[in-house]
Amino acid sequence: MRSHYCGELNETMIDQEVELCGWVHRRRDHGGVIFLDMRDREGIAQVVFDPDVEQSFAEAEKVRGEYVLRIKGRVRARPEGTVNKEMATGAVEVLGKELVILNRSETPPFQIDEYSHVGEEVRLKYRYVDLRRPEMLTKLRFRSKVTSNIRNFLDEEGFLDIETPILTRATPEGARDYLVPSRTHSGQFFALPQSPQLFKQLLMVAGMDRYYQIAKCFRDEDLRADRQPEFTQIDIETSFLEEKDIMDITQRMVTNLFKELLNIDLGEMPHLSYAEAMQRFGSDRPDLRIPLELEDIKDLMQSVDFKVFSGPAKDPKGRVAALRVPGGGKLSRKEIDEYTKFVGIYGAKGLAWIKVNDIGQGIEGLQSPIIKFMPEDVVNQLMQRLAAESGDIIFFGADKEKVVNEALGALRVKLGEDLALIEREWAPCWVVDFPMFEELEDGSLTPLHHPFTAPSCSVEELKKNPAAALSRAYDMVLNGTELGGGSIRIHDQAMQETVFRVLGIGEEEAKEKFGFLLDALQFGCPPHGGLAFGLDRLVMLMTGAKSIREVIAFPKTQSAACVMTDAPGEVGDEQLRELSIRVRKPIAEISD
Ligand code: ASP
Numbered sequence: 001m002r003s004h005y006c007g008e009l010n011e012t013m014i015d016q017e018v019e020l021c022g023w024v025h026r027r028r029d030h031g032g033v034i035f036l037d038m039r040d041r042e043g044i045a046q047v048v049f050d051p052d053v054e055q056s057f058a059e060a061e062k063v064r065g066e067y068v069l070r071i072k073g074r075v076r077a078r079p080e081g082t083v084n085k086e087m088a089t090g091a092v093e094v095l096g097k098e099l100v101i102l103n104r105s106e107t108p109p110f111q112i113d114e115y116s117h118v119g120e121e122v123r124l125k126y127r128y129v130d131l132r133r134p135e136m137l138t139k140l141r142f143r144s145k146v147t148s149n150i151r152n153f154l155d156e157e158g159f160l161d162i163e164t165p166i167l168t169r170a171t172p173e174g175a176r177d178y179l180v181p182s183r184t185h186s187g188q189f190f191a192l193p194q195s196p197q198l199f200k201q202l203l204m205v206a207g208m209d210r211y212y213q214i215a216k217c218f219r220d221e222d223l224r225a226d227r228q229p230e231f232t233q234i235d236i237e238t239s240f241l242e243e244k245d246i247m248d249i250t251q252r253m254v255t256n257l258f259k260e261l262l263n264i265d266l267g268e269m270p271h272l273s274y275a276e277a278m279q280r281f282g283s284d285r286p287d288l289r290i291p292l293e294l295e296d297i298k299d300l301m302q303s304v305d306f307k308v309f310s311g312p313a314k315d316p317k318g319r320v321a322a323l324r325v326p327g328g329g330k331l332s333r334k335e336i337d338e339y340t341k342f343v344g345i346y347g348a349k350g351l352a353w354i355k356v357n358d359i360g361q362g363i364e365g366l367q368s369p370i371i372k373f374m375p376e377d378v379v380n381q382l383m384q385r386l387a388a389e390s391g392d393i394i395f396f397g398a399d400k401e402k403v404v405n406e407a408l409g410a411l412r413v414k415l416g417e418d419l420a421l422i423e424r425e426w427a428p429c430w431v432v433d434f435p436m437f438e439e440l441e442d443g444s445l446t447p448l449h450h451p452f453t454a455p456s457c458s459v460e461e462l463k464k465n466p467a468a469a470l471s472r473a474y475d476m477v478l479n480g481t482e483l484g485g486g487s488i489r490i491h492d493q494a495m496q497e498t499v500f501r502v503l504g505i506g507e508e509e510a511k512e513k514f515g516f517l518l519d520a521l522q523f524g525c526p527p528h529g530g531l532a533f534g535l536d537r538l539v540m541l542m543t544g545a546k547s548i549r550e551v552i553a554f555p556k557t558q559s560a561a562c563v564m565t566d567a568p569g570e571v572g573d574e575q576l577r578e579l580s581i582r583v584r585k586p587i588a589e590i591s592d
Contacts, residue, residue, distance in 0.1 A: 007043020066105035175219035237530030282409025287480025288427035290416030306373035328393030486531020
């Protein structure tokens, strides 16, 4: 149907006959001459119809925005003074000879040719129209380049692209499962994979040695900002490699990607232990573009006459930390109040602060509602430890360790952004030496990654003190976002059973849920490990998009629904009967 894409036209084609297919981006009537901007995937071309080509001119008059056309015409240079430098094809235009309307269009729900303040719901409802906007197309095109670059890299490194099932059994990654009822096994359900974790491990048992897959994962999570119930991972697994080898391959994969697609040198990726990351940045995904650091002051605050500080300072599970912010002395009371509210989101009960007006004047040069509670020598030691300077503000966190880390960790990032302290555009790092488990409020342990992660200690040590065990896990972090994470896995049945026991999974339950894995561990399982990168987040960061929904063709809304297809939806009685399912009335209706 066509000889060229609209966006391909250029001056070398002057006098050539071309055939173009595409959408009417814009139509203008200029004193008897009709100008059509025609758009396709590759760009926009201007087509001109003069009244002397009568029939086509008459057709061109009928044309409206988003009509689908095929045109034939001759490329010519644009007359002097009408060259459009903003447009890739702006030096030429097509003198139209024939025009066929292939399809009409209703007036689109929003303008495509200019930025419009249309709400996201409308954009998602008419996503096929939204995706016509060049900026959306650019992002999807970029995403496609990312996946092909990664495929090429991994193919060259000897990885096999292998698909794993979507209808499967639950794989625990810490979220709820999406369930699919089975018609042939009445009353039974498949789970959609939260990740291909167990299958990729089984592929290692099968001797595939190096596996990857650009895999869909499904997690029914409580809705937090910027999560999708289905998302894509670059999923990787290898055999007979140590942590450092796996980190090396995947680091090269990511650096190569940034270099080739964005010409960005990511540079070195420092390794931080989990403990160090928490201590210095209050987070296991530290944003290293921001130079602020948390400083421990627990020892100094044990004996102060200020319970807000001395309480947590004496509590073995407490933390008292300070965050010195150079130049923060200029923050107003109102701004400080806003930050106090902000840390409240993370459970902090308040936000103590000291402004350093003039460090030369000692305690006299400080301004703070809390300073009266502290002996002068403590204040002096504090200033010394923090290397405080005039013009600083110092914020404090004193609470359970978790609250302080989350509150000051988030405050650190917010201040970094608000006060424009960001030093570099890209700051990647690896976080290693994670604890195996996290303690829940009821004292039980839950895996920090997933229960197949190998600990760095022996079975005996793990049994003796599970809460203290570290894992052989590693996360790659970029600009405060976890890009990917993985680990060396357990390949020994006794170790896997021990981990299940620590997690309170009894023998019966383990057999029921993971019997196939425990079996496989008995049939020659090699040492293996891998990791998975979040493709959506990676593309979001690389394109500077504000949300992962902007880099997914058909994302779900924040409430995990698709407003375009109206999914999820109800199903008919017949279908339910076949599945042996009866729907209970929603709780709200029942209680009415
Ligand atoms: N399956 C893990 C996840 O989805 C990644 C891995 O350990 O390879 O987070």
